[in-house]
Amino acid sequence: MSTSLKEEFWDRIEDIRTGMLGTNTARSVPMSHYVDEDANALWFITAKGTDLAKTAQSGVAAEYVVISKDEHLYARIDGKVQAVTDPAKLDELWSAIAGAWFEDGRQDEDVQLLRMDLTEAEVWATGGSLSFLYEIAKAHITDEKPDMGQHGTLGF
Numbered sequence: 001m002s003t004s005l006k007e008e009f010w011d012r013i014e015d016i017r018t019g020m021l022g023t024n025t026a027r028s029v030p031m032s033h034y035v036d037e038d039a040n041a042l043w044f045i046t047a048k049g050t051d052l053a054k055t056a057q058s059g060v061a062a063e064y065v066v067i068s069k070d071e072h073l074y075a076r077i078d079g080k081v082q083a084v085t086d087p088a089k090l091d092e093l094w095s096a097i098a099g100a101w102f103e104d105g106r107q108d109e110d111v112q113l114l115r116m117d118l119t120e121a122e123v124w125a126t127g128g129s130l131s132f133l134y135e136i137a138k139a140h141i142t143d144e145k146p147d148m149g150q151h152g153t154l155g156f
Contacts (some may be wrong), residue, residue, distance in 0.1 A: 005150045008125040010037045012073040019066035021116070023081065026051040028065070033116075034093045040156040042077070043089065044114040045098045053112040056083045062116055074124040079156075081116040089113060118156040125150045 003011075014035045021044060022028030029052060034043040042064065046053050056062075062081035067074050090113050094106045102108035 005123055005125060005152050006154050008150060009073070009075065009121065009123050009154060010035065012068070012071040012125060013066060013075070016066055016068045016071050016073065019064050019077075021052065021062060021064045021081070023052065023055045023060045023062045025060070026055040028063070031064075032097065033064070040118045042079075042116045042118065043093055044081075044116065045090070045093060045101075046112050046114055047101070047110045048112040049110065050112075052081075053083055053114065056081045056114050058082075064116060072126040074126070075121050077116075077118060077121040079116045079118040079120075081114050084113045084115045086113060120156065121154045123150070123152060123154055 013033075014037075016033075018030055018032050020028040021031040021033075029050075031044050031046065031052075034045075036043060048054075059080050059082035062079055064077040064079070065075070066077065090106065090111065093113070099105045102111055
């Protein structure tokens, strides 16, 4: 049974921890995401004083770029990012990693939750470096184009 590209995307991005998130007015910065597949959203925890958090107060178009050699996923994800106040969601997402950035932990007044509602993603889901080498060798022998995995644009 073949897995759809959208299923591959959600499965692989769940195991990836970071990407680069930015808007047209806030430069892209490394961020850790939290997956909410049911809502077609990604969540982020940042500080209120960052350019990203300031930009997201009213909701703004954003781009999140993920490159993972380990998960063999490469994606440019478009959507709208907005600052959210949701203590229950923050409790759900909070971790020791997030806590390392805030002096007073989860209760720190500088903690800002961001929600990115996805609109579209261009995704490459590959088989990894061994698969790549095999496909290149096979292409030289058979004169067929190599199969580099799945590629496409997803709508959410």
